[in-house]
Amino acid sequence: MTRSAGLDPRRTAALVRKEALQVMRDPSSLAIAFVLPLVLLFLFGYGVSLDADDVRLAVVVENPTPDTAGFTATLANSPYFQVTELRSRQEAVPLLDRGAVRGIVVLGQRFSADYRAGAEAPVQVILDGADANTARLVQGYVQGVWSTWLTQEALRQGRSLAVPVVAEGHVRYNPQLRSRNFLIPGLIAIIMALIGTLLTALVVAREWERGTMESLMATRVGVGEILVGKLLPYFVLGMGGMALSVGLAVTLFQVPFRGSVAALVLVSAVFLLGALAMGLVISALTRNQFAAGQVAIVAAFLPAFMLSGFVFEISAMPLPIQALTTVVSARYFVSSLQTLFLAGTVWRVLLPDLLAMTAIAAVFLAIAVRSTRKRLD
Template sequence: MTGARLPGRRFRGLLRKEFVQIVRDPSSIAIALVMPIVLLLLIGYGISLDARDVRFGLVDENPSVESASLYHSFASTRYFRPTRFVDARQAEAALMRGDIAGFAVLRGDFARKVADPLQPAEIGIFVNGVDANNARVVIGYALGTIENWASAYRRHRGQKGAPAVTLEQRYWFNPEIRSANFIVPGLIAMVMTMIGALLTALVVAREWERGTMEAMMVSPASMPEIIISKLCAYFVLGLGGLAVSVGLGIFVFGVPFRGSFPVLLLMSSVFLVVSLAMGLVISTVARSQFVAAQLAFLITFMPALILSGMMFDIASMPGWLQAVTTVFAARYFVSGLQTLFLAGTVWPILLPDLLALVGFAVLFLGVAIARTRRSLE
């Protein structure tokens, strides 16, 4: 193999070829720049854990000033769009039909009991638990709304504040508790994984299918030259995709960015190398575009979606699965991005993540170069 005389005419020629191909082939630009936009917009808007305008029933068996004021509290938050029922059975039927997500029942003696300091007034909250997570969120909102109403009611009646323990909560990094704030940074990681792995896997598979790889191998170009020229070209394209994604995250989804941009650039660059090299490794295993696309999907996209902590908290998974997540690079990038966006440049988190990513980059690049020998066997 010829020595790695990289900065020569040959390398420049290879690089130029890759860029010309990128410019001429609309599909690689589409994958790198358009796909992130579409995916981010779609998933960013489509996947949200924040319940808004929940259709909620209020069964008011004996309408009163008190129940009307409670109804009004429900109606005035952005979380609920309440409907009034007079009979619990009607509300049950509506819940079965899926017309409402849950309902609260105020008994006929509600007004009387709520005014009597000695008798607690009972309120029943029933939600459709089919979507467990949503059910929990709705119950939380409903409890909060009722508590707020109750303390306002007490103040209004001149009762002194209840001498109970009150909980005061503060949400750090995400005071409005928007799920987009953690989903979007995770999403960027997922999109970058897809771009990197899919793009290189497809592009290299195409060279195999069209026989150009064979011609290239017989030329004096060495395998590291061929591989690194490819990486460089798609690295630039990937950075473009990253810029688009980050821009969308900050300006369209309004996710705050509290970290430092140089660190973001550093971390993303390393991750991009990881995912590009992963694509190369896939393409050395699978020499048809069909198998390459399958593999890229199975070993990069799925883990990035489920096992990276983008959606689901890794700490809540069973132990064996937590162990499995450690071998996927996306996990470290997701953690790093979520921190950079919401918390800032927190080195105790970023440093281990960065080191892990560098390790993956070295590993995959090494495997890619070792596996793509100048041989057809």
Template sequence: MKAMRLRGLVRKEFLQIVRDPSAIAIAFIMPVVLLLLFGYGVSLDAHHVPLAVVVDQPSAQTGDFVGGLEQSPYFAPRRYPDIGAARRALVERQVSGIVWLRGNFARKLLSGDTAPIAVWVDGVDANNARIVQGYLQGMWQTWLQLQADRIGRKLTLPVQVEARIWFNPALRSRDFLVPGLVAVIMTLIGALLTALVVAREWERGTMEALMASPVTMSEILLGKLVPYFIMGMGGMLLSVAMAVWLFGVPLHGSLWLLVLCPALFLLVALGMGLLISTLAKNQFVVAQVAVIVTFLPAFLLSGFIFDINSMPAVIQGLTHVVAARYYVAILQTVFLAGDVWPVVLGNSLALTGMAVLFLGLAWRRSRKRLD
């Protein structure tokens, strides 16, 4: 391997990137679009949930409780005259739940008994139903405690819950989604971009010219790796900057870990892209294979959105061959928890092994021949 030839190949690749705006769009514009889309458009939080409120006998106590619902950012209560009208609204999907304050609500509260409320929740979306139920339970307990404090009476409940939320105390799904999205973006930049570029060279006939030159296959592969590694790291830094400064995602870990660990993952993605490019020489075929083999597993099986522990055992085992699983775990830990070394080191070791595997397979399958 000669340094002069390698430098010439890297320079050629950078010139080709400058002349082809699609590569720059994939590396820098696509991360911005995806981050804006997921950061502002996708949320697992429940805000302004339409809620039917039925009060059989209005009183100061019922008015105080309904007022708390109206002031809450989580609910958008709508008053209904009776439970029948509220049930029809729930069936017609006009509201997501019902809160029913029966006629004996104020009397039981003033007599010292627990004044129960009836809550019905639309369970079609099970995740949203659990969130609404949890919000209502928390608000109900807080309201009961305030009422007990006003009259100087101790609140007695069967179970006293004292919640302490670690790592994401604001309970913002954006803080959880945006770091994981960085892994999906780097998967697309590394695997898709590299595979498309090599396939394009075959289609344009420039790869045959390289094969006829004195350069070795190792020099050709490195000439592809270096420019797109630099572009991938640039896209990663842009994504991290947007996550921290635009979306306000807290960064509790070390900045140097956000350089070293992405470098490992990017080598895995580049290795997968080079390996895919050895299997097909058509851009359309390569793009389809890259999306199915790299993007979809990174999106569905990495823990980016769906909890891996909630998946069936067979699918959980399958996630261990998805490189994005390890990188998502590192990103979410570094951003939200800090430098938790058992998590960082274990997943970094897995990424190192996968980088060696994919780059080694790509090198072994690459030969200076035209068949």
């Protein structure tokens, strides 16, 4: 059967209308576009955090004095710790062994005497190193509390604290150092990679299973008209899911959005087009819903989660893996969303990301055209 040349506006509009009506009658498409983002945002938004808040800490005070009481109170008043005060290491070590506390701070017998004499008054910190990231954070927090207490004591006694260098910190883009502000924009990119691919992969594969694609292939419509008819309704649906995700990020999770809405729509549209095209390729190759779903998760979700910089820093990966990330569209979408949310519309960051996503989308669209053929073999 020969293909129709070009895109006939009437046939294309009819295909788009037919697919839009199918979307409205299909609960699974609406669930993928709107329910799945809600579930994933709630799970990851509240479940994934790189902050160490309310860390359970045991403080061993071997010789209670006003100095040890002051330092212990400073630890207890910190938002980072839940302090349990003990009198011996023998009481504290079993708590660390069974995970009841994440660290032990030991104030020894000569803590006050050494401090009053102007000598070192060492504070021993014993940490649970099973979670190396949390252990490093707790160590830094304890050192910060120690410096704060020394400064407060020096001011209270009317003397200056001898500090050779004073570093004045200034944090840009995320002054509160909330890991959620960094993670939620990346999570939106992961969600869009998954739902964009699933929307076309599952729905079109189901049409192959039911035989409706064969009926469509028997008509005069061309491949381009079929692709536009399939892509446009799910593109609108995916952008609706994107709007829902961004709205939840700003209102529910209180993530600031400093960029322009137009730039957000542009980068989202380009990324979503590539994800939908990938779904079309998967559906044309598998022609089975179960297989299409499995391939979509492996080909879209896992690379987006592992290789996009969402959780794992790309610069810390081995060089071959860093090279592999350059063909993962989610890498550039994560970068674009984090820039738009936290820094604003910085085109010197957005333009390279946009060009890379455009190139990847063009590749998948070309593959989709070649893999969608008007024949039934």
